[in-house]
Amino acid sequence: MKALKIIFLTLIALSPLSIISAEYTVKMLNNGKEGLMVFEPSVLSIQQGDTVLFEATDVSHNSASIPGMIPQGAMPWTGAMNQDIKVTFDKEGVYVYQCTPHSMMAMVGVIKVGAPNNLEIIKGKAEDQKKVFVMNKERLTNYLLEI
Numbered sequence: 001m002k003a004l005k006i007i008f009l010t011l012i013a014l015s016p017l018s019i020i021s022a023e024y025t026v027k028m029l030n031n032g033k034e035g036l037m038v039f040e041p042s043v044l045s046i047q048q049g050d051t052v053l054f055e056a057t058d059v060s061h062n063s064a065s066i067p068g069m070i071p072q073g074a075m076p077w078t079g080a081m082n083q084d085i086k087v088t089f090d091k092e093g094v095y096v097y098q099c100t101p102h103s104m105m106a107m108v109g110v111i112k113v114g115a116p117n118n119l120e121i122i123k124g125k126a127e128d129q130k131k132v133f134v135m136n137k138e139r140l141t142n143y144l145l146e147i
Contacts, residue, residue, distance in 0.1 A: 021049040021088075026109060028054060028061035028099060035136065037102045039063070039109035042139075043146045048114045051088045054079055061099045061107070063087075069096035069125050071118050093118040094147060096126070096140070106136035110143045119147055 024044060032038040044052065054063035056079075063085055064078040071093030078100070079085030089095065092114035099107040108129075126140050133139070 021051060022046065023051045023053060023086075025053045025055050026063070027057040028063065030058040034139075037099065037105040037107040039097075039099070039107065042108075043110045043112075043143050045112045045147075046089060048090060048092055049088065050113070051086055052111065054085045054087070056082050056084050060101060062101070063097055063109075064100050066096050066098055066108075066129065069094075069122055069129065071095070071113075089113040094122045094144075096122060096129070104132055104134045106130075106133040106139040108140050108143070110140075110147065112147050116147050119144070 024046060026044065027040045029038050029040055030036065032040040034040075034042060039054075046052065056062075059082050062079040062081050062083070065076040067076065070076060071091040074089075074091040074093065074095065077085065077087050081101070089111065094116045095111040095113065097109050097111070123144055126144060130137055130140060
């Protein structure tokens with residue numbers, strides 16, 4: 001019996017940490033600490049297997065991954081307007097997402113999952129993404145500097 005207990009405890013200790021996943025909340029806001037049309041927090045570092053709840057705190061927002069700005073092989077997402085959405089992040093890397101109707105206002109956010117192994121690719125694509133912003137043009141650049 002004691003041997004089984006030791007084996008069980010050893011297996012738990014050696015199990016991948018993704019079994020013990022965490023859940024985070026990102027609020028979609030009209031006005032936040034960083035100004036108008038923001039996600040809060042805007043930059044988040046999590047581990048592989050963790051889940052993020054994008055909470056529709058204010059109306060007229062959604063959360064959607066930006067094509068080409070998530071790790072290769074990662075699942076994209078598009079939340080419905082005014083609806084919460086939960087996304088589990090299974091691939092390491094940097095993810096950039098937006099509120100679709102407010103993308104021109106640079107309502108974007110960044111999530112780093114584990115190692116930021118695609119950060120340079122994301123930085124390059126961020127320059128193209130910034131061309132659609134009519135305000136807060138440096139917001140995405142500043143967020144990526146936090147990674």
